[in-house]
Amino acid sequence: MVGERGAQLQQPVLILPEDTRRYIGRDAQRMNILAGKVLGETIRTTLGPKGMDKMLVDSLGDIVVTNDGVTILKEMDIEHPAAKMLVEVAKTQEDEVGDGTTTAVVLAGELLKKAEDLLDMDIHPTIISMGYRKAAKKAQEILDDIAITADDEETLLKVAMTAMTGKGSEKARKPLAELVVKAVKQVEENGEVDKDHIKIEKKEGGSADDSELVQGVIIDKERVHPGMPKEVKNAKIALLNCPLEVKETEVDAEIRITDPSQMQKFVEQEEEMIKEMVKTIVDTGANVVFCQKGIDDLAQHYLAKEGVLAVRRVKKSDMEKLSKATGGSIVTNVKDLSPDDLGEAGRVIEKKVAGEEMIYVEDCKEPKAVTILARGSTEHVVSEVERAIEDAIGVVSAVIEDKKIVAGGGAPEVELAKRLRDYAETVSGREQLAIQAFADALEIIPKTLAENAGMDSIDALVDLRTAHEESTTMGLDVFEGKVVDMLEAGVIEPYRVKKQAVQSAAEAAEMILRIDDVIAASPEEEGEGEGEGPEGMGGEMPSM
Template sequence: MRGLNTPIYILPAKTKRYIGRDAQRMNILAGKVLGETIRTTLGPKGMDKMLVDSLGDIVVTNDGVTILKEMDIEHPAAKMLVEVAKTQEDEVGDGTTTAVVLAGELLKKAEDLLDMDIHPTIISMGYRKAAKKAQEILDDIAITADDEETLLKVAMTAMTGKGSEKARKPLAELVVKAVKQVEENGEVDKDYIHIQRIAGASVDDSQIVDGLAIDKGRVSPLMPKKIENAKIALLKYPLEVKETEIDAKIRITDPSQMQKFIEQEEEMIKEMVQKIVDVGANVVFCQKGIDDLAQHYLAREGIYALKRVKNTDMKRLEKATGGKIVMDIRDLTEDDLGEAEVVYEKKIFDEILTFVEGCKNPKAVSIILRGSTKHVVSEVERAVEDAIGVVSAVIEDKKIVAGGGAPEVELAKRLRDYAETVSGREQLAIQAFADALEIIPKTLAENAGMDSIDVLVDLRAAHEESTTMGIDVFSGEVIDMLEMGVIEPYRVKKQAVQSAAEAAEMILRIDDVIAASETFKSKGEEESS
């Protein structure tokens, strides 16, 4: 009987374990802290964060997903919210800060309900019902539009408050033109919009290329700098003598054999170049290497060639020029060649680029972004990527909603009405969800230096008349966002509400955190041990 009092250990001695309310409090706190950290970046008057990594590299941005990716986050629950931002970025390209701030606020409101002894499962069920109802309300308030003026306004709204704001109109025009260029059958593959960053000029000097810009120059200075009426061969085959796949030794007994061996190699390379000449190609983009001898023969034939072109660039070239990527040079035919009016090399600031311009109907384009420093141009790129995402979403869905906190206030209003139709404690969770949604207009007001309570009261009153009333953070008034041209894709709000609700629900259902001691070990503990 004495053995019954012996403690039984099923986990290693150094394992940390948090059970029940301790686990919930710890996870909710992590979510709240993360939400509060990036809250100040939301909206046109949001502030920027400076992130310095272990190597001293600096990133200055107010882009939610970039901040969260660059932060060295260790807490497991906080990492789950980072995934929310990444999903939002992949799905839409914008609204990452909104999604994480909303998830943090949902967790904060859930904590109040937990203090009232409401079971986490009931809160989760209430949140799930509220999220489903929110999607229905968004469907109801969404407006159908995809004309060019709407696309420009959506792009400009996405770039407001970011590094590119002073040139947002010309940049928005570039983005809309690029997205419409690559659109096929109502769908947009954002991978076919290539963004090339070059420091050393104003953001206003950014331009769209009538085709593609590849960040490489020709392989030999003896090659022509410019080819008009270009016939382009796209090769995934090295223009060099291939090494054998198995180890092989060649036994040479006299110098004449050595000479024959070298001549044979030269002949093989000559044949490759002759094949390119025979099919009529005068430009070669090669994904693999090009031998020095091959470069010499190509230059002699007046052919412009690039080597080690990235796989993504090869795919874009295929889309832009109408050519086909050839895996074996022996299979190259005239039908595989792409076409362009001109291919030329040009130096911009300290970058040498190859331009492929004048393609018939290019389904891939390049945007060249300029900025005074590399930090400026990086932030402009993030803003442009957001704009590309939102314009693509509107073209695909053909649905928009008003900006400036208008959808969130309308959702909160209608969810409170819906909560009254639900019996039991789930009603409280739905009301908490509605309250949490108002964190977005509150934050927009706070970041603009306005009184968030006054603004919220005015917004609620305005929404009795119209669903599109939001905050003009520049004048400090509540006005119609559609008239002001502040509009966002329906998909941004739909995805943000859905992702935030699902992440909050998942975190709330955790009642036991079992972690190896290293996970929660602070640096101080590491240094002292």
């Protein structure tokens, strides 16, 4: 009996299932920091006007060529959980501002790298986190201090051009920047910009210079009937969210027909219903119809006879943009359609673009939704032009909303580092070292800009530090290879880009540093190896 009890006591106690990998303490920290560093290093080479592009090929063989930070991170098949947390930083940056995604991730990676040196000095992770938090808070105050108030058209153009420099569309950045500024100013309401109201329609063919802004909406559809007019001037537009078809009965019904004439009457009745629908539309004065649902062949015929241009199965988002652009109301029942519900446009025309028919709703009076048609010689070029336009829209919107800008070219980072070092001296205890590390980490941005431009990063940094004794707006002109005043050079960025990048990089680094235990389930349980299984957490190198 005693022997049995002794044997029972010696059995190992299994809390976690087999195959579970567990990393504790320094192992967990090193592994997570390594993941962050590798991710930062991966996209570092894309930073700045002289940054290089990445070619990403997915499992289906589809290719993306880009140097847009968030696109690279979304397309990469990242498996390491700590690396995934940094991808979230890029996504937040994209949603909040639309630019600065590479900056945010590179900065987070560098903060982790500097933290590793402090961990080697036996400084507790919590102290590093607290130091980083203080530094990030102080950095926001410094940014407020060095921000310049401006939102005139020239500033907006420079901001848009800065965001596009280094992207594939750089050679056409001036005309594209002008399109973006016009578009953003057009949809601005009460000092706020809803970026969803600027539609980007892309078509390969032509060059980036051929991109155009339409004061209205482009719909990637064609007329439903060849007998309809191709062009309608002074368009009165009906927006319908109901099918122009004979309504099916709500419940299953059986109709018994005992006489062929009854069948004839039945068909005639259906035809009469369709006729009535079309008559209702035409009586309101509408000469263009956009329908979110289907349009019956018979309805198409009658609409064509009345000279109405109709389009069916228009996307919900496009219907909302049409409503914003033309001032029309979306109606869910044809019977309720009245002349007051109609939108107006100078003309609606079907044009052939790159071999496909598209409907242009243009010359709207005061459209609160506009469309930029992005062009480029190939599919990959036009996708990169689209990404550049999206970034530019984000930064121009941020400046219109905040009315604040900072110099570009690494100038704010050098100034932040300089003032944070002064601030560190006022903080006692080991947190001082963490604040200094934060200041050093910020200088990775000007360093990387210099490296990517083939300059000596140490010389560039020394020159920048010296220049900042005189002025806060001195930054790197990577084309000339020297330190110049960025405001005069026209290299400016929204205050919000820097604020968000510093904030989210610091928070992500803090979160990763505080992890001292990683428990990873076996991949089978996570759904055939998709989860954060042991493969993604290999000892030598995080899988990405």
